[in-house]
Amino acid sequence: MSILQMKGIVKAFSGVPALRGVDFEVKAGEVHALLGANGAGKSTLMKILTGAYQTDEGSISIDGEQLQIHSPQDAKAQGVQCVYQEVDTALIPYLSVAENILLDQLVQAKGTDLIRWPRIYSQAEDILREFGFSISVKKQVEACTLSEKQLILIARATVQKAKFVIFDEPTAPLSNRECERLFQIIAQLKQAGVGIIYISHRLPEIFQICDRITIMRDGQRVHTTETAATDMDEVISHMLGKSFAEEFPKVDVEMGExxxxxxxxxxxxxxxxxxxxxxxxxxxxxxxxxxxxxxxxxxxxxxxxxxxxxxxxxxxxxxxxxxxxxxxxxxxxxxxxxxxxxxxxxxxxxxxxxxxxxxxxxxxxxxxxxxxxxxxxxxxxxxxxxxxxxxxxxxxxxxxxxxxxxxxxxxxxxxxxxxxxxxxxxxxxxxxxxxxxxxxxxxxxxxxxxxxxxxxxxxxxxxxxxxxxxxxxxxxxxxxxxxxxxxxxxxxxx
The missing domain is CATH 3.40.50.300 (P-loop containing nucleotide triphosphate hydrolases)
Structure with a gap:
């Protein structure tokens, strides 16, 4: 079974520690949730994994073989893909849905290669149909809704045959029906042996689809457990370092005119x-x-x-x-x-x-x-x-x-x-x-x-x-x- 491991990851910005010796792993064919409050270090850890940041100390390996990840291209070459939360930073607005889905293939095409647009559109349609997505492949991305942009990113990431896929708040812009379809896609990837790192603030879906949970706080890993061995109250307690007795602090106010x-x-x-x-x-x-x-x-x-x-x-x-x-x-x-x-x-x-x-x-x-x-x-x-x-x-x-x-x-x-x-x-x-x-x-x-x-x-x-x-x-x-x-x-x- 393939396994991706990050060991002793340290990162500081202008002398301020962001990660303090973090260990994290994800196995092929599992969905591993990465949780933590804002500023806990989740995003920094994943940016190191995807090559956006360089680690100050620590190592990344797949099946024991050390990886040198200095750029997002290096990460993709090692089979690590990411579906980003901020969709507009990861898509090219003036290109079509098809071009954004198959972007890596188009970029890698040689200058002498003839781009056969009917084939590109047909391939993109097949990908979307396989996922159950209904979006016109010729539509410009800037004209797409937020949920459509998210689905385009998911299609792009999964079409690359990645070994490990990071999903960063993927359900945030999706409807309930689209969420259920996404969970089916994740189950298909899991069945195919892909390791999934799943970041979300929606705890019910964590317990619905994730096999393991790792919780970070203040730049450190504070807890890793099998999902079946914990509950929401315990997860929240680890995330905040204290109990979270009142999720909605509602104050009674006398209303006026x-x-x-x-x-x-x-x-x-x-x-x-x-x-x-x-x-x-x-x-x-x-x-x-x-x-x-x-x-x-x-x-x-x-x-x-x-x-x-x-x-x-x-x-x-x-x-x-x-x-x-x-x-x-x-x-x-x-x-x-x-x-x-x-x-x-x-x-x-x-x-x-x-x-x-x-x-x-x-x-x-x-x-x-x-x-x-x-x-x-x-x-x-x-x-x-x-x-x-x-x-x-x-x-x-x-x-x-x-x-x-x-x-x-x-x-x-x-x-x-x-x-x-x-x-x-x-x-x-x-x-x-x-x-x-x-x-x-x-x-x-x-x-x-x-x-x-x-x-x-x-x-x-x-x-x-x-x-x-x-x-x-x-x-x-x-x-x-x-x-x-x-x-x-x-x-x-x-």
Missing amino acids: PLLEVAGVKGGKVRGADLTVREGEIVGVVGLVGAGKTELARLLFGADPSDAGDIVLKGKKLHLRTPKDAVDAGIVLVPEERRKEGIFVEESVKRNLSVATLSSAFGFVRHSLEALQANDLIKRVGVKTADSSLLVGLLSGGNQQKVAIGKWLDTDSSIFMFDEPTKGVDIGAKSDIYRLIGNLAANKKGVLYFSCEFAEVLGIADRILVMCEGRIVKELDREQATQELIMYYASGGE
Whole structure:
């Protein structure tokens, strides 16, 4: 049986330890979960395995033979592939679905080779059909949905006949049906003798598909066990170093007058939306993937034009042509695709946190004030960073999300909208985000919380609106809502 082993892996950045002598292994034909809170070192360990980073100390081997992995190409040559969480960084947007799936083959083609496009399209169609994916192979990737992009990456990785495949939060953008299909694909790979390293913050799926679990904390491996020999409470305890008694720290807040009133809003996928948000109220908008939640958030933020309907904030009718109109009126959005729309990945933490509030009338930034405000927000939001000057793109996913939220906190906004705010975020960072949202409600702000995670919405929302096929089809009180009832209406029940 083939086995990949990482032994004594050490890595530091600017003298700050990220990995402290980590051992990890995955066997052929097993699914091995790699878990840990944000900043635990999971991503750094996997970037060393895939050649994106170089280890300071330690070794990597397959069946006892030492590997020299200095680049992603080296990793692929050794049979190590990765399906990345941040899909837009791994795909070429202006190429077709077929070209992205078969990218390695096209790149390796000699200059004199004739690319036979009908054959390329046919081969890509066969691959997608084998996986049960339904995507036009001629479609440009930039026109694909987030879930389609994820499926393209999975198809690309698995077509390479890899010995070991890393799945980094692969189900984050997928619907329930797409998740089940992914699990079938993973079972097929496992049956074929492929070793799977599976990274996810969704613990139920870990227990559904993984054979072993390794847990990291503070740059160290703290626990490895057979999945059947543990449970969720023990896993969470190892991840956090303490028990996690309250996953959803809900604070009771006395609600005030209506802040936001939306009537008959339509546009794009949104076929009809009526809703109200009061002072201190958290309203959950829930539905399956494709129900129109993100599209509704974009309409209310002025990112997309509405065809009909009224948006009224504090009694004043709004005419939102751009996101700036919404921000000026007092409506802000933390978008689903944080790296693409929520943060500037090539700018510092400090600049990201101050961008919404500190430009002067002449376009200049007062750097001393910027630093003060950033350091204050870092403490308030709980961003884990060595320095406020660090590029935000180098932070973990949960810390990037905290920055995306934090930049709005010092604005004078009345309505805060969150679109899938905990996607790809570990359980500890989720708790921090829930507390931030609870504090907004306690300060009489109105919150719209868009999510396809039913348990989250049940835990955090005061009132729940269910979307299906572009419409808000049901309103549920917190007391009457259940996951089963939400699923019933989200699936088209009446």
